[in-house]
Amino acid sequence: MTIDLLTDTLRNPLHKTSTAHDAFVRACETSSSVNERVLVVEGDVGSGKSFALSTAASTSRASGHRVIEISGRGDDIVMTSGSLAALLTLLPQAAHTHERMGGGDATDLDDARHVILIDDWHDLDTRSREQLHSALSYLARTTQTVCMISTRDRALIPGWSELQVVALTPLDTTEANALLLRNDVALSSSRRRLLLRLAGGSPLILDVVGRAWSAEPWENGAAMFPAYPSDARLGDADCSRIERLSSFTRSRLLVAAVAQVEFANELSAAASAELAESLHEAVRANLVSPARGTITFATPLLRAAVLCAATDAELAAARTEAAAHTSAPDFVAPFIEGAARVQPSDTLAKQLALAASASLRCGRADQAISATLSAARLTTSTEDRDRFWGDAADIAAYAGLFFVVDDVAQRLTSAQRDPSPRLVAAIAFSRVVRHGADRNDFRQLLALLDAVPDGDTADRLLAVLHTLCFYRGDNSWWDLVAAHAGDRSFDPILHLVENLLDPGRNNSAQWSHLLAHAEESLSDGAPWKQVSLHIAWSLLDPTDPRRARIENLVARSSDEHDLPRVLRAFRTAASVIQRGAWQGADDYLDRARLLANQLGAGTLVALLDANRLVLLSLRGDFARTRAGADAATRWALDTGSPLVARIADHARSSLDLALGNFEEAHARSIAGPPISGHTFQRSYGLIGVLDAVEAAARLHNPERGRALVTAARAAVGPNPQPRHQMILTACDAILDEDDAARFLFDSALAVSGVEEVPFELARVRLAYGERLRRTMNTLEARIQFRIAAALFESLGASQWLTRAHRELRAAGGVTTIAREPVDNGLLSEQERQIASLAASGLSNKQIAQQLYLSPRTVSGHLYRVFPKLGITSRAGLRDALAEIAGD
Numbered sequence: 001m002t003i004d005l006l007t008d009t010l011r012n013p014l015h016k017t018s019t020a021h022d023a024f025v026r027a028c029e030t031s032s033s034v035n036e037r038v039l040v041v042e043g044d045v046g047s048g049k050s051f052a053l054s055t056a057a058s059t060s061r062a063s064g065h066r067v068i069e070i071s072g073r074g075d076d077i078v079m080t081s082g083s084l085a086a087l088l089t090l091l092p093q094a095a096h097t098h099e100r101m102g103g104g105d106a107t108d109l110d111d112a113r114h115v116i117l118i119d120d121w122h123d124l125d126t127r128s129r130e131q132l133h134s135a136l137s138y139l140a141r142t143t144q145t146v147c148m149i150s151t152r153d154r155a156l157i158p159g160w161s162e163l164q165v166v167a168l169t170p171l172d173t174t175e176a177n178a179l180l181l182r183n184d185v186a187l188s189s190s191r192r193r194l195l196l197r198l199a200g201g202s203p204l205i206l207d208v209v210g211r212a213w214s215a216e217p218w219e220n221g222a223a224m225f226p227a228y229p230s231d232a233r234l235g236d237a238d239c240s241r242i243e244r245l246s247s248f249t250r251s252r253l254l255v256a257a258v259a260q261v262e263f264a265n266e267l268s269a270a271a272s273a274e275l276a277e278s279l280h281e282a283v284r285a286n287l288v289s290p291a292r293g294t295i296t297f298a299t300p301l302l303r304a305a306v307l308c309a310a311t312d313a314e315l316a317a318a319r320t321e322a323a324a325h326t327s328a329p330d331f332v333a334p335f336i337e338g339a340a341r342v343q344p345s346d347t348l349a350k351q352l353a354l355a356a357s358a359s360l361r362c363g364r365a366d367q368a369i370s371a372t373l374s375a376a377r378l379t380t381s382t383e384d385r386d387r388f389w390g391d392a393a394d395i396a397a398y399a400g401l402f403f404v405v406d407d408v409a410q411r412l413t414s415a416q417r418d419p420s421p422r423l424v425a426a427i428a429f430s431r432v433v434r435h436g437a438d439r440n441d442f443r444q445l446l447a448l449l450d451a452v453p454d455g456d457t458a459d460r461l462l463a464v465l466h467t468l469c470f471y472r473g474d475n476s477w478w479d480l481v482a483a484h485a486g487d488r489s490f491d492p493i494l495h496l497v498e499n500l501l502d503p504g505r506n507n508s509a510q511w512s513h514l515l516a517h518a519e520e521s522l523s524d525g526a527p528w529k530q531v532s533l534h535i536a537w538s539l540l541d542p543t544d545p546r547r548a549r550i551e552n553l554v555a556r557s558s559d560e561h562d563l564p565r566v567l568r569a570f571r572t573a574a575s576v577i578q579r580g581a582w583q584g585a586d587d588y589l590d591r592a593r594l595l596a597n598q599l600g601a602g603t604l605v606a607l608l609d610a611n612r613l614v615l616l617s618l619r620g621d622f623a624r625t626r627a628g629a630d631a632a633t634r635w636a637l638d639t640g641s642p643l644v645a646r647i648a649d650h651a652r653s654s655l656d657l658a659l660g661n662f663e664e665a666h667a668r669s670i671a672g673p674p675i676s677g678h679t680f681q682r683s684y685g686l687i688g689v690l691d692a693v694e695a696a697a698r699l700h701n702p703e704r705g706r707a708l709v710t711a712a713r714a715a716v717g718p719n720p721q722p723r724h725q726m727i728l729t730a731c732d733a734i735l736d737e738d739d740a741a742r743f744l745f746d747s748a749l750a751v752s753g754v755e756e757v758p759f760e761l762a763r764v765r766l767a768y769g770e771r772l773r774r775t776m777n778t779l780e781a782r783i784q785f786r787i788a789a790a791l792f793e794s795l796g797a798s799q800w801l802t803r804a805h806r807e808l809r810a811a812g813g814v815t816t817i818a819r820e821p822v823d824n825g826l827l828s829e830q831e832r833q834i835a836s837l838a839a840s841g842l843s844n845k846q847i848a849q850q851l852y853l854s855p856r857t858v859s860g861h862l863y864r865v866f867p868k869l870g871i872t873s874r875a876g877l878r879d880a881l882a883e884i885a886g887d
Helices: 001-007 019-028 049-062 083-100 124-145 173-182 190-197 203-214 237-245 245-264 269-277 278-283 302-309 311-323 332-340 344-360 363-377 382-398 402-414 419-437 439-451 456-472 476-486 492-501 509-522 526-539 545-559 562-579 582-599 602-619 622-638 640-660 662-673 677-683 685-697 701-715 722-735 742-750 758-774 778-795 798-810 829-839 844-851 853-868 872-887
Strands: 038-042 066-073 078-081 112-120 146-149 165-168 288-291 294-297
Touching: 001 019, 001 778, 019 829, 038 049, 049 066, 049 146, 066 083, 066 526, 078 203, 078 742, 083 112, 083 278, 112 124, 112 269, 112 602, 146 402, 173 190, 173 203, 173 722, 190 245, 190 302, 203 302, 203 402, 237 302, 245 269, 245 278, 245 294, 245 302, 245 311, 245 476, 245 545, 269 288, 269 294, 269 640, 278 288, 278 798, 294 439, 302 853, 311 332, 311 419, 332 344, 332 363, 332 439, 344 382, 344 509, 363 382, 382 402, 382 419, 382 562, 402 419, 419 439, 456 476, 456 492, 456 526, 456 640, 476 492, 492 509, 509 526, 509 545, 526 545, 526 562, 582 602, 602 622, 602 640, 602 798, 622 677, 640 662, 640 685, 640 798, 662 701, 662 844, 685 701, 701 722, 722 742, 722 758, 742 778, 758 778, 758 798, 778 798, 798 829, 798 872, 829 844, 829 853, 829 872, 844 853
Parallel strands: 038 146, 038 165, 066 112, 112 146
Antiparallel strands: 066 078, 288 294
């Protein structure tokens, strides 16, 4: 028996704690006792006992173990196919071991190749349980076979108080989603929510019904009302109990089940009382209980069995009645009729189109897609059908249901019909989110924008063009879109994005006016507006107060579909990094990346990975930053998305500066695109300008630095945000060759609101301290270095912290952390510092730039250091310094 069985069989999410894992580990250890090798899995109906054992069986077989599966009903003990052969192999081994050991316990694991799984121990009669207990004890003692027993009541197992017991409880939402992911159950977000309500935490329902729905054609998977799998194996006992009921009682149970699962709303107290009067038979059979104004099913399995046993006609009738009993809106009626109708009906198609609009206003894009697809199926007009297909694809693209977009496009292609402009926009949007910005899509959308009049279609075309420009990160694309849009009338949210792209429009009165109109525009619930608001949010600086107002708008319009969830997680991760809360940033990035990866949104995955590179670089993880930056650059080249490459370059430049590699950082700044309002806003903004200016100053190239600052000021506009103002003023101070540096640094640090960006604030403090040290104001320099070091330490910016401490020691200060290796008086402070930098791999030129010395001075110090340490080359520096530190 190997540990593989433990880690793969009943691991999370089937169990909420590590208790189950620890129990399995103990069961497999050679020192385990007989009792420890017998594990009891206890839980009520629906908790996943049987599912846990079936998972154990499949995993054990995959690992090469022999599996014996046993279950029983009363006097009969039943073995599954293949179990008898495995048992006949096990028994001679047990007898041989018993004889060899003289009746004692087995001492090795050579024969531990058997796993015995017993399901529903509580259903066996007393005699069968006693016989099995005797046999299991013998096998566990002689062969160290591991036994797993599922039961509702552990007290029925002899010696239960000494056995390992794992109590199973229904899965919560997080665990249920993890189980679906592990089992490759792919569903739309709306269908996933429906499944979670249906399952009630039961792993068996999640797996059986989830797999059935995942295998459905895409039309059924997008429908509002599902077809429940009639062959779902949810437990013969529950099915038998339902079959014994009268048809009238079954119909009442079905109404209650539909109301609870499909309408996400338990029956009202009045309706429950009305149904309870007709459910006496089910109450007496302990199938339901009308308690606290609701009708509660005995188990989730029972409720699922009621739904799976119903015919399509029975479900349609139950839905109609359930909708009347619940608070479902009036427009649900066409959904119910459309789901059941087979023959075409133009009247019903029009009603479904109106229902789709009503669904969007309620924030339910999934219902709108379902209604539009049903309208396309029922209409007799080819023109209307194409329009409905385009509308469905448009909604689906922004909800993240890209498979709907692909299939609609394929259907129109098969029918040899040209797609509508709205469908072209949906296809282009899904492509940019999944694969990066495409130049051909950009050109086609520009041409269509010129050809269509102002209205909904033009708005969607411009929204997709904004998305292409954003993820492309190309200034010329933004300029072309602005030229084609001209002075035309578009949705206020699109004008909001245009306003942010022009720094000259940063007028508070105009902004408030646009914001008010944008809020009114959200009332129709069009999902593309959420994406446009996300772009507007991303264009704003983290210290800009307008960003919070945009976030409030997005939160008001957001629903629970896949793409809005990814974008929301993306914004959260970006905000956490920008605010300096790096300790929890990984969790947010992981969540956003998982959602984006499930969606197949490759562009979002690449951007999230690039943002993680920035975090890694700030933490000083050189190896992962370099490898990740190379991968990001390759992806950007393959997809034509320079924005990802620019973020990766920023990550490497930041780490180069922390390590003192000023030449490399300077080379990247020269190779980058020119600064303008569009480009720098969507990468990492002015922090990249600060990097480039510092590198230029260290390489004695102030002209380059001044040119960057001038361009950045023009891009920011006349009303800079606090972070912009602080960084640009600090850049002026770094480049100052007169006596204004102190005044400029003090002015930069006095800007109100920069506490929101602690890393940039620490960078300015560090640069200020370096200028003070160079001008021999060492006491004041120490103050700046200490403040910078404290900020870097709180952030977890290890390499920047090392640089700040190095500067502090060079200014005569004492650091609060362990010093670098000392030399017991052999080396001077400056010699020790140079030797340490050389041991870390820096060249003489890089060391000179770091310490404001000439390369010749550095070379002279190293010439004197080598004999003192008894070495002849730089290769011996690290060991020599470590040896001195240990004396």
